[in-house]
Amino acid sequence: MLRKSDAGTRKGFTLVELAVVIVIIGVLAAFGVPRFLKSVERSKAAEAFQYLSAVRAAQERYLAKEGIYTTDLTDLDITQSLPKYFSLGTITAAQADDGEPVWTMTLTRIADTSSYGAYTVTFTNEGWDSTTGSLNISTLPDINPMGT
Numbered sequence: 001m002l003r004k005s006d007a008g009t010r011k012g013f014t015l016v017e018l019a020v021v022i023v024i025i026g027v028l029a030a031f032g033v034p035r036f037l038k039s040v041e042r043s044k045a046a047e048a049f050q051y052l053s054a055v056r057a058a059q060e061r062y063l064a065k066e067g068i069y070t071t072d073l074t075d076l077d078i079t080q081s082l083p084k085y086f087s088l089g090t091i092t093a094a095q096a097d098d099g100e101p102v103w104t105m106t107l108t109r110i111a112d113t114s115s116y117g118a119y120t121v122t123f124t125n126e127g128w129d130s131t132t133g134s135l136n137i138s139t140l141p142d143i144n145p146m147g148t
Contacts, residue, residue, distance in 0.1 A: 038142050041116060044085045045137055046145040048107045051083045052123035055091075059103055059125065069093040069103040069125065085110055086121070101125070106132065116140055 058076035059069050071091045089106035096102045104124045111118035122132040130138035137144050
């Protein structure tokens, strides 16, 4: 007597196959999510660099017209929206020991929206200042758009 086997008509995945796929997806996510979050934070940090670069260019134009740097952003011919992820610091302007005018401005990351805390980005008349502040972005090379 011959019996027909129903084994050839079964379709689908076994529980072991599904478990292996879930483990593989979990491992990929464990590596991918932190890299994605760093990339997002780096782009937010780039906002500060872009804003301060525009302020620096406007300060240089103001210096060319007035002979000094300003401490008031409204004096600058800048038509840029305020940073979304950073709070503005004040602009300080002074005379250096050699008599040359200098200025400094710092933006501070809004800590509530950052997993890196309230780090700062500082620009001077010379450009990006990597030495100012204890939690300067230069201490966070993973997210620093300027590198190390």
